[in-house]
Amino acid sequence: MAEEAKTTCYDSSCVKSFQFYLQHSGEHQVLRQCLHNILPGEFKRIGLNKSSLDVLGVGSGGGEVDAQILTLLQSTLPAVPITTDIVEGSSQFADNFKALVAKTTNLQKIPFAWHLMSSENYEKQVKAKGDMKKFDFIQMVQMIYYVDNLGDTIKFYRSLLKNNGRLMIIVTAAHSGSDILWKTYKKELAVDAITEYRSSAEVIAHLKSEGLKYEEHAFPHTFDITECFDPSSKTGEHLLDFLTAKNHFYQSFTPEIRAGILDLLRSKCSTEKDGKVIFNNNNSCILIYA
Template sequence: MAESKLLHLFDDQKHYLKSFQTFNSYSAKYAMQETWTNTVLLDNIVPHLPNLDRDKQLRVFGIGSGSGEVDYPFLTALLKKYPIITNRVVEPAEDQIIKYKALVQSKGHELQGVKFDWRQQTLEQYRDTDGVGTKFHFISTIHSMYHVEDVDSSLMYLYDLLEPGGKLLVIILSDQSGFSNFLNRLPGLLKQSLRYISSAHIRRPFEARDIPCVQIHRNSEVDITECFNETSEDGELFRDFLVQLKGFRKTATPSQYKEAMEYLASSECTKKDGRKIVMNNDRDAVIVTKMST
């Protein structure tokens, strides 16, 4: 069967960012920050990072850091142990880098000791230009592995960029979530060759190579009632984010749209809470340790 003209959200950066921000405004995404900074970074990563002399810099690498809201608390937490940090960031969206720079400026004194090196590039472009020139003690990719062209090879590349004993942190949608159930069934429902990534895709290449990797699971829910509203702009942006397609209601055939929305409303993806429709949006943090050679 010929594929219909569904447009991928990532092909329109502006629309993607608008729908991502709409999703964030409903999902209380940053409420999880304390868990990521305290339980994941401070309890499970920092104590195991290599010890450095006080005058040596910790090299940190952020992949798809966006506007820096998640990376900035990480940096302030790392500064407590490592007073000198170089933070390289690859982020392809110019407006996100502008926002990140403004955030850094507004937090000036809290980030004293951090030298930033922003690269307006995709990870693939960085790989082509820098190869494995610089090695890092800590690499984080927070909700950005969905976007890379080849997940396995990107992860192994990031692993190669780690110093011995260094840590890679990937935060991503859990394969145990209702959201992931929805995305897994979507290509079949839409009869499209779409690709969606969750934590299982992250663990797989490391487990296959016996590389140590631990996972920390966090529960989360999001009220998605608004995405069933066909008359509001928020509803459209929210829906587009969930399916990761641009203008989904207008570009899908009526039957594709109906099937996808019915499945989304089913108990495999969501639950009813009074008049609300609530989706399980659990996340996983996958921590990988670079083995000493």
């Protein structure tokens, strides 16, 4: 019964927390610009002499980043038809993505196949069928924290790549604020939806150990967390809920742990400038070759 009480990355409370974070941090705007710099060249290589392209999004959330990726692909290779499969465990996120498609003209031209399940269940389903659809491009944006086994997940999705395909993993950068926070307070934080926190360091260590070819691109990003240090601030509490993956930061930890987390956020995870506390939220984009 205790297991059933855990929060998961599919809970409505987690969806709301993530949406609040996106509105406050501006992370997706930064990701869009970085992807615009990286992906058109990749898409030209992937799409060379292809009559069609198949894309898979895993843990795509509300679809904001996937929509940008698909739009970039269409603009880079306008004459090449695209199909898209989406694996998403949260029905609320999937509904948000479908609503985004419904109001975006260029996305309406793409046939979508929706798989409302976790990455692990998708893998089981595909293996049970024995008929693997192959993809030219697979994206996993900020979801590698939630899978059971990093190595098995990368191996499976690489097996779905066509020749010359790419698997793109966007993940928190090593030594970023979240990486420091979660590894310092692993015992207290890694107990619910995320049981083993991973940054780009773990992903790249695995790729090197397997001798896999990859490229890494840095996505520098910071945002203001000053309000996290005002106990009366609702914005601060919502941000702390997101940063610690808890529904109620102040009720979830002892006073000593709360004080330690707040001190770490200020001293090791951020820089102070003009009276503001600016969180290091750097990300990495890792492109893995087929």
